[in-house]
Amino acid sequence: MISRRRDPATSYAPRPGAAALSCEGIQCSYGQVQVLFDAGLVVNEGEMVALLGPNGVGKSTLLKVLAGLLKPDAGSVHIGGVDVTAAPTRERIARGLGQVVGQATFSSMTVTENLRMHAYSIEDRAWAQEAVDAALSVFPRLRARQDQPASTLSGGERQMLALSKAIVQDPRVLVVDEFSLGLAPVVVGGLLELVRRLNERGTAVLLVEQSVNVALSLVDRAYFMEKGQIVACETSAELSADPDRVRELMLGGHVAVAQ
Numbered sequence: 727m728i729s730r731r732r733d734p735a736t737s738y739a740p741r742p743g744a745a746a747l748s749c750e751g752i753q754c755s756y757g758q759v760q761v762l763f764d765a766g767l768v769v770n771e772g773e774m775v776a777l778l779g780p781n782g783v784g785k786s787t788l789l790k791v792l793a794g795l796l797k798p799d800a801g802s803v804h805i806g807g808v809d810v811t812a813a814p815t816r817e818r819i820a821r822g823l824g825q826v827v828g829q830a831t832f833s834s835m836t837v838t839e840n841l842r843m844h845a846y847s848i849e850d851r852a853w854a855q856e857a858v859d860a861a862l863s864v865f866p867r868l869r870a871r872q873d874q875p876a877s878t879l880s881g882g883e884r885q886m887l888a889l890s891k892a893i894v895q896d897p898r899v900l901v902v903d904e905f906s907l908g909l910a911p912v913v914v915g916g917l918l919e920l921v922r923r924l925n926e927r928g929t930a931v932l933l934v935e936q937s938v939n940v941a942l943s944l945v946d947r948a949y950f951m952e953k954g955q956i957v958a959c960e961t962s963a964e965l966s967a968d969p970d971r972v973r974e975l976m977l978g979g980h981v982a983v984a985q
């Protein structure tokens with residue numbers, strides 16, 4: 727694993743005691759259709775938090791607002807206590823936001839070129855190379871395919887590349903949107919294990935995950951969304967002890983919850 731080398735003296739340093747990532751009062755629409763209504767959450771430094779809820783309630787939309795990929799109609803987003811509501815994605819990344827959203831890659835570029843692209847903002851070039859090597863060492867499958875165009879990777883390999891890109895950036899807070907979709911459970915398990923290890927090293931994590939049980943086995947707290955609003959926030963310990971409450975929050979079992 728790479729060691730953290732963010733310079734606390736830079737202008738991108740977080741405010742002391744501030745949450746790693748937070749948002750409040752987020753309203754967001756696609757055209758005339760409003761999808762998020764006053765949504766807010768907090769991910770504290772070093773914490774691992776899940777965002778759960780049935781399909782189509784707005785989880786991915788909220789993650790896109792946090793990443794700066796969608797502009798909210800109202801509300802604010804803070805990274806390390808600094809208001810980034812109007813900031814572009816690249817500034818949010820510089821402030822410590824890493825994101826694994828979908829399987830986005832530069833498809834005509836090779837695996838290594840994709841990773842170098844994400845290391846371009848690291849001023850220390852030796853460390854940038856070290857970061858790329860470290861990311862490849864985590865996934866031997868990717869190292870074996872390092873000169874292959876990203877477009878030729880399998881779904882699981884693309885998720886590995888997406889996570890590797892986040893590792894290269896060495897984020898303060900990592901936002902992960904659904905590894906589970908279309909991937910073998912063993913691959914998802916490996917990716918989530920890596921996210922857990924990143925969290926142990928101090929990276930705060932906000933995780934959207936289809937399997938409630940998997941999420942609750944990893945996170946400290948979970949937020950639940952319903953129709954574009956956060957309707958509950960409870961600790962994993964509380965939720966694990968009350969499966970009926972979890973089923974109720976997941977609105978009639980849209981998502982698998984083990985008995």
Ligand SMILES: Nc1ncnc2c1ncn2[C@@H]1O[C@H](COP(=O)(O)OP(=O)(O)OP(=O)(O)O)[C@@H](O)[C@H]1O
Nearest residue numbers: 756757759761779780781782783784785786787788
């Ligand atoms: N680009 C878009 N244009 C129009 N509507 C969209 C767009 N993206 C999402 N939506 C709609 O916004 C709503 C919220 O979608 P979103 O993907 O945020 O939900 P989600 O909770 O992440 O769902 P899932 O768990 O199924 O991934 C849905 O009704 C969806 O159809």
